[in-house]
Each structure stands twice: as C-alpha cells, then as structure tokens.
Amino acid sequence: MPILEVENLSVSFKKYTRGFKQTKSTVITSLDVTVEAGEILAVVGASGSGKSLLAHAILGILPSNAITSGVIKYGGEELTPARQSVLSGKELALIPQSVNYLDPLMRVGSQVRTSVKKENAIAAQREVFQRYHLNAGVEKMYPFQLSGGMARRTLLATAMVSGARVIIADEPTPGLDSVVIVEALNHLKESAVNGCAVMLITHDIESALQVADRIAVFYAGTTVEISPVEHFNGNGEQLRHPYSKALWRALPQNDFIPIKGSQPRPSQLPSGCLFAPRCEMATPDCEQERPAMRNLRNGMVRCIHAT
Ligand SMILES: Nc1ncnc2c1ncn2[C@@H]1O[C@H](COP(=O)(O)OP(=O)(O)OP(=O)(O)O)[C@@H](O)[C@H]1O
Numbered sequence: 672m673p674i675l676e677v678e679n680l681s682v683s684f685k686k687y688t689r690g691f692k693q694t695k696s697t698v699i700t701s702l703d704v705t706v707e708a709g710e711i712l713a714v715v716g717a718s719g720s721g722k723s724l725l726a727h728a729i730l731g732i733l734p735s736n737a738i739t740s741g742v743i744k745y746g747g748e749e750l751t752p753a754r755q756s757v758l759s760g761k762e763l764a765l766i767p768q769s770v771n772y773l774d775p776l777m778r779v780g781s782q783v784r785t786s787v788k789k790e791n792a793i794a795a796q797r798e799v800f801q802r803y804h805l806n807a808g809v810e811k812m813y814p815f816q817l818s819g820g821m822a823r824r825t826l827l828a829t830a831m832v833s834g835a836r837v838i839i840a841d842e843p844t845p846g847l848d849s850v851v852i853v854e855a856l857n858h859l860k861e862s863a864v865n866g867c868a869v870m871l872i873t874h875d876i877e878s879a880l881q882v883a884d885r886i887a888v889f890y891a892g893t894t895v896e897i898s899p900v901e902h903f904n905g906n907g908e909q910l911r912h913p914y915s916k917a918l919w920r921a922l923p924q925n926d927f928i929p930i931k932g933s934q935p936r937p938s939q940l941p942s943g944c945l946f947a948p949r950c951e952m953a954t955p956d957c958e959q960e961r962p963a964m965r966n967l968r969n970g971m972v973r974c975i976h977a978t
Pocket residue numbers: 684696698716717718719720721722723724725734768937
C-alpha cells in the first residue's frame with residue numbers, strides 16, 4: 672500500500688488586478704500521485720509545473736490565500752491540517768528548495784538536533800554533519816554565516832536525521848559539488864531501502880535515472896505520466912505521454928530537439944487536455960475535456976491517444 676497518496680489535488684490562487692477585478696490562477700489541476708514505502712519516486716517537469724507547490728500542499732505550508740481541493744492521505748488516512756502539524760518534521764520531512772527555510776536566529780547545530788528522535792541528538796547531529804562534509808565549527812554558526820552550499824547541506828542533514836517515513840526532497844542538490852551530490856543521492860536511496868517513501872523533485876534527470884524507481888512527469892500543474900525508470904530509455908518509445916517523450920528527446924544526451932510553444936500560464940489554462948495546444952497528436956476530442964489518469968503498460972498516463 673502506498674504511504675503517501677495524492678488524489679485529484681487542485682490548488683489555485685485568487686488575485687485582484689486593477690479595478691478590483693478578480694482572476695483565478697490554477698497552479699495544480701486534478702493531480703494524482705502515490706509514493707510507496709521503499710521507493711524513490713522522482714518528479715520531473717518544467718519550471719512552474721507545480722512541483723514545489725505539491726510538496727508544500729503535502730506538508731501543509733501553502734500560502735494562506737491558496738484554495739485547495741482533493742485529498743492527500745498518509746498511511747491510508749487523510750492528512751488534515753491537524754495531522755500535518757503533528758507529523759511535519761517527524762514522520763514527514765521536507766528538504767526545501769530554498770535555503771531561506773533555515774531559522775535565522777538559531778545556531779545550525781541546534782536546528783538539526785531538534786529534528787532528531789533518537790536519544791543522543793548531539794551524536795546524531797555530529798555524525799550527519801560529517802557525512803555532509805560540514806566541519807566541527809559549523810554547528811555553532813548561524814545561517815547567515817553559511818555559504819549557499821553549506822546551507823543546503825544543513826537542510827539535507829536536518830531531514831536525513833529526522834527518521835521520517837516520508838522524505839520530500841525539493842531540488843536538494845543544486846550548487847553542491849559532485850561528491851556531496853553522490854552522498855545525498857546514496858543517502859536517499861539508503862532511506863528508501865530502509866522503508867522510507869522518498870519523493871525526489873529534480874531538474875536533474877540524470878540523477879533521477881540513477882536512483883529513482885519510478886518517475887512522475889509534471890506539466891502545467893498535473894501529472895501527465897508515471898513510469899518505471901527503465902522506460903526512460905532509447906528514443907523514449909516505451910514512454911506513454913507525448914510530453915514525456917518530447918522532454919526525453921529534448922535532453923542534451925538525446926537529440927536535443929526542443930518542443931515548440933510553451934507551458935500555458937496558470938491564469939489561462941486550456942479547457943481540455945493541458946498539453947493539447949502543443950501536441951502533434953491532438954484531435955478535437957482532446958479539447959473536449961481533461962483526460963483522466965489511466966493505467967497503461969505498468970505505468971499511468973493522462974492522454975486519450977496514448978497506447
Ligand atoms: N503564492 C503564489 N501565488 C500565486 N502563484 C504562485 C504562488 N506560488 C507559486 N505560484 C505559481 O505556481 C506555479 C507553480 O509553482 P511551483 O513553485 O510549484 O513550480 P515548480 O515546478 O516547483 O518550479 P521550479 O522547477 O522552478 O522550482 C508557478 O506558475 C508559480 O508562479
């Protein structure tokens with residue numbers, strides 16, 4: 672059974688423009704995804720496709736003007752705001768995309784120790800600092816004294832000592848040197864092998880391919896495909912959705928063919944399939960309604976034409 676289930680999640684923001692006109696921008700649309708114990712699910716997709724907002728929705732830290740619908744479940748039970756506040760940092764850990772999530776007024780060693788469940792918090796913190804090449808003096812520093820890379824390693828360390836059952840890593844490695852990247856990916860893999868459910872949000876498809884079991888592809892705020900990692904191969908012929916195939920072919924190591932057009936803006940989403948305006952396979956049926964996610968060849972796809 673999946674530990675984490677997201678069903679039909681939508682998130683939108685109301686905005687007031689000139690003349691008090693209200694506009695609605697929908698940043699996540701009917702998104703479905705699950706993460707099982709023992710697996711790494713990588714989440715890939717263009718900038719602005721809703722990856723971080725999904726992470727924030729799971730942790731219950733969306734901005735207060737966000738309007739959400741749908742259900743998020745942890746351990747088979749709905750993650751209500753009350754459960755989110757109890758479980759965050761304990762059973763659900765986030766490695767945030769921005770280093771601004773560190774508490775500016777607390778020494779970093781103490782910050783990391785507050786998330787340790789085991790008895791000897793100091794020993795656990797020192798061990799994890801060693802693992803992330805943070806030398807002994809760092810624990811006494813405040814966040815403003817850290818370089819960007821050190822701050823990022825501190826965020827990784829905080830989540831990894833927490834003993835959480837669900838780890839959501841939102842772009843955990845940019846700016847880190849390759850030794851630390853390998854260390855962080857190995858650590859996530861180790862956590863999964865020990866039974867955690869890991870969601871790894873990343874632009875780095877190479878890293879995703881190395882450690883993930885399944886890959887979810889996001890487009891314009893929804894999941895267009897969820898595929899076993901092995902299907903990201905060759906010319907992408909085993910992939911299901913035209914966008915995933917195009918994304919795969921656009922990688923430098925493949926043909927590097929960019930996709931024409933751009934992702935729709937959250938305030939101007941097409942009424943049917945969100946990818947239809949850019950899709951070579953699109954037919955009038957695609958513009959009729961939003962396709963549902965369906966099972967296909969050991970994965971899932973949101974496209975009426977996919978075979
Ligand atoms: N507080 C907010 N109010 C209105 N729109 C927002 C807000 N936060 C995010 N958005 C919009 O929601 C969309 C999704 O943002 P999100 O940060 O989830 O993207 P992402 O996939 O994580 O992108 P990246 O890869 O750049 O990190 C974007 O269009 C963004 O502009």
